[in-house]
Amino acid sequence: MSGSSSNNQRILVGVSGGIAAYKAIVLVRRMIDAGCEVRVVMTEAATRFVTPLTFQAVSGHPVRTTLLDAEAESGMDHIALARWAQRVVIAPASADLMARLAAGMADDLLTTLCLATEAPVQLAPAMNRQMWAHPATQANYARLLERGVTMLGPDAGSQACGETGTGRMMEPEAIADALLTGEGAGDMAGLEAVVTAGGTREPIDPVRFLANRSSGRMGFALAAEVARRGARVTLVAGPSTLATPAGVRRVDVETAAQMQAAIESIESMDLFIGAAAVADYRVARPAEQKLKKNGASLSLELLPNPDIIATVAQRGPRPFVIGFAAETERLAEHAAAKRQAKGMDMICANEVGAGRGFDTPDNALLLLWQDGERVLPRAAKTQLATQILDTYLQIKQDSSHASR
Numbered sequence: 353m354s355g356s357s358s359n360n361q362r363i364l365v366g367v368s369g370g371i372a373a374y375k376a377i378v379l380v381r382r383m384i385d386a387g388c389e390v391r392v393v394m395t396e397a398a399t400r401f402v403t404p405l406t407f408q409a410v411s412g413h414p415v416r417t418t419l420l421d422a423e424a425e426s427g428m429d430h431i432a433l434a435r436w437a438q439r440v441v442i443a444p445a446s447a448d449l450m451a452r453l454a455a456g457m458a459d460d461l462l463t464t465l466c467l468a469t470e471a472p473v474q475l476a477p478a479m480n481r482q483m484w485a486h487p488a489t490q491a492n493y494a495r496l497l498e499r500g501v502t503m504l505g506p507d508a509g510s511q512a513c514g515e516t517g518t519g520r521m522m523e524p525e526a527i528a529d530a531l532l533t534g535e536g537a538g539d540m541a542g543l544e545a546v547v548t549a550g551g552t553r554e555p556i557d558p559v560r561f562l563a564n565r566s567s568g569r570m571g572f573a574l575a576a577e578v579a580r581r582g583a584r585v586t587l588v589a590g591p592s593t594l595a596t597p598a599g600v601r602r603v604d605v606e607t608a609a610q611m612q613a614a615i616e617s618i619e620s621m622d623l624f625i626g627a628a629a630v631a632d633y634r635v636a637r638p639a640e641q642k643l644k645k646n647g648a649s650l651s652l653e654l655l656p657n658p659d660i661i662a663t664v665a666q667r668g669p670r671p672f673v674i675g676f677a678a679e680t681e682r683l684a685e686h687a688a689a690k691r692q693a694k695g696m697d698m699i700c701a702n703e704v705g706a707g708r709g710f711d712t713p714d715n716a717l718l719l720l721w722q723d724g725e726r727v728l729p730r731a732a733k734t735q736l737a738t739q740i741l742d743t744y745l746q747i748k749q750d751s752s753h754a755s756r
Contacts, residue, residue: 361388363531364433364471366442366462367407368449369397371512372478372521376443377402379524380410386532391433393417393462395449419461430461434468441531442466443504444478444521447489453501454492474502476527481517485595493596503599504530505580508573508734516713518576518595539745541582546621546671547575548628548660550590552608556652557639564629568592569713570676571627573737575600581741583623588614590628608634608657615660621671623744626661629678633657665695674744677701687720697721698747700740719743723750 363383367376376392383390392407392415404415419430442449442462449462453475458464466473475496483489484506497503505522549571553561568589575587576597585600588611596602605611608630615624633654643650661675675696677687680703687701698721716730719740724747728739 361531362436362438363388363390364437364440364465364469365390365392365411366440366445366465367392367394367398367402368442368444368446368462369395369400370444370446370478370521371401372444373398373401375521375524377406377410379441379443379527380407382524382528383531384411386528388532391416391436393433393465395460395462397446397448416461419464430464431468434465435470437465437469437471439474439531440466440469440471441474441476441504441527443476443524443527445475447477447479447483447486447492450475450477450489450492450496454495472500472502474504474531476504476522477506477519478521479506479519480511480513481515481519481595484517484519485593490596497599508576518597539581540578540623540741543578543583543622544620545578545583545585545623545625546588546615546618547571547578547585547625548588548590548611548615548630549575550592550594551629552590552611552631552657553606554608554631554634554657555638556635557641557643559642562631562633562635564631566590566629567712568594568628570715570733570736571625572597573733574625574627574740577734577737577741578623578625586618588628607631608660612658612660612663615664621664621667623674624661624664624671625674626664627676628660629676630660631657659694661696662694672697672744672748674698674700674740678704680704683718684720684725687718691720698744721747 365380367373380390390411391413392411394404394415394417399417404417407415452463453466458467504527506518507520507522508518509520510516511520550568551564551566553563555561572594575585579585579597579599587600587602589602589604591606603614605614634657636653636655665673673696677690677699679686683701683703687699691699701718702715714730714732715736717728717736719726726743728736
């Protein structure tokens with residue numbers, strides 16, 4: 353864990369109800385080891401998972417669980433505790449807790465403190481993947497972001513319910529690192545990044561369209577990882593049911609032309625990652641009414657779509673451009689030619705077909721850039737996102753050293 357060994361911060365750790373409550377014990381321990389003074393406030397539901405005595409033993413201070421505590425009021429009442437905190441972090445933050453905060457409720461000690469404090473508030477969401485993806489939770493998430501609440505995670509991975517997906521609480525070591533190094537800290541802090549994800553749909557008539565098998569998982573994983581590393585991220589996504597990653601601004605589009613227009617409207621970008629599987633062609637004249645089946649053959653005239661990555665590579669000032677190539681044969685040869693032709697700084701190539709690449713939670717990649725290559729063995733797409741960005745940062749560092 354990076355960060356100072358004597359931060360001397362006053363941290364109020366809120367713990368809401370959820371199986372991830374046990375991870376908050378590690379978070380409190382890490383913060384104390386770094387020299388912080390920590391107080392813990394638990395919701396009633398949280399006490400069903402971990403006892404207040406456990407947190408008292410770890411923090412060295414009594415744990416508050418109720419809003420109207422006669423004994424506590426004589427020493428440090430809820431207003432004084434809200435003023436005491438220099439930072440409030442709630443880990444885990446359940447769907448219920450997020451909903452109550454978004455509604456401005458103050459029906460227990462923890463929500464009351466969040467309304468009463470002037471300190472920055474940070475949430476580490478933790479819940480089932482379906483709960484995280486639910487429109488109500490996403491609306492609450494967006495509302496809290498608008499009010500200045502910082503989100504730490506959630507991560508994707510296996511969950512206590514046995515399912516796999518986004519909603520897993522960010523690891524306590526990573527949360528501690530974010531708290532100690534400051535809001536927005538990370539090895540990509542200050543960068544403006546644009547990520548495209550998913551496939552596009554090109555209309556044939558009002559009910560039919562040309563599309564591909566892209567799920568958007570790789571692009572969404574990259575957007576989440578870029579945001580976690582501190583960059584400001586805009587995700588331009590084709591049709592997808594995937595949840596918007598924490599801290600990411602999302603723009604939904606359908607066609608390749610709409611995707612290009614959305615990207616062209618973004619004035620500044622330091623990094624562009626074109627992970628979307630953009631349709632190469634569109635129907636020249638989509639029918640205004642549904643085409644009826646009459647037993648005869650049907651011919652469609654197809655026109656080439658704009659080359660989004662090549663266009664971005666010609667922007668000025670020029671961002672670092674990362675693209676993708678899905679190939680069925682001669683992977684390295686075709687990927688190298690595509691990188692050169694489109695002006696990419698790095699290309700991530702993978703073989704598709706026979707259950708590989710599209711609509712799978714994992715993949716294997718070949719990364720190519722001007723002076724090197726790297727093979728990424730089959731792994732979860734979230735892990736590949738980390739490795740891709742590690743490679744990007746290494747290329748930038750090597751380029752910086754070479755220019756000196």
